[in-house]
Amino acid sequence: MTQRLFFLLPLLIFAVLAGYFLWGLSPDRDPQALPSAMIDRPTPEFDLPPVPGLPQPGLASADLAQGEVVMVNFFASWCVPCRAEHPYLTELAERSGVPLYGINHRDKPEAAVAWLEELGNPYRRIGADSGRGAVEWGVSGVPETFILDGEGRIRYHHRGPLVGDLIEKEVEPMLRALRP
């Protein structure tokens, strides 16, 4: 009997490998996706000056932990996916009333001003980041978006553009959970 079970071993190994490959090749899986190390961490320490030519003030850690749920969005005028997510973000900020703060990442001020003039400016404050701000936030590229709770704790971190049903499926449920 045990002998016979022994011959099932290759079949078992095959099943495990096949399951692994199936998971690996699944179209729903993004092999580039990275888990964020920032979730549940307090607001990073940063203090960014305003973008010259924009009416908004700059952005610093102290502006965020004010007892209100806020969104922080890293963007740049040279970033194409940022352009794609911009209408979604604008609409979300208007509809939900959640303050949206921007961090303009490695951009020329005049390019950023022109970009926001063209597409609209939904941000309450905008900090100009030469690169170090992104490292403080664990950001690897633009666009990336965070949701912070009233105590300034990071509750949500998305790498890449917030387009399609992401807002409906991830962002809005998170906002609802944080703002009863």
Place this chain on the structure above:
Amino acid sequence: MRALAVVLALLIGMPAVALEPDEILPDPVLEQRARELSKEIRCVVCQNESIDSSNADIAREVRLLVRERLVAGDSDQQVLDYLVARYGDFVLLRPPVKPGTYLLWFGPGIVLLFGLAAVFFFFRRQRAAATGAASLSAEEEARLARLLDDPDAAQNNQPTAPAEPKERR
């Protein structure tokens, strides 16, 4: 032609370094530490390149940050901890040994142990089978003894051997 070959050979031999002159620290000891540390840190947008060899903007930013922290008096471990706190273990090119990575570090050893165990049991069973075949029944022992005593008996004493004619030719 020969000059071209020399130039090509030199280019191939060049180490891949993305470090720019304005990043280099005046203190050669700190700079050496920064270089060694940079080789351990992954450029987070380039999947499998260290910040030492990547030209990405973020790699430059992290190289500058590593140097800044070293100048400020951080130990190598403190610099790595600072980055791990922000980018997770992904930022380290050499994964740390901790419960979550035991399978990664010890998996090959465990597979090897399984293989050794399988080989051991295989040979043990083979030897058991070999010794088992040597133990004959009383009747067979008697027949063997008869055959050994009298070689001629082997010719006559073949009542049940259907394969025999073939071997005898």
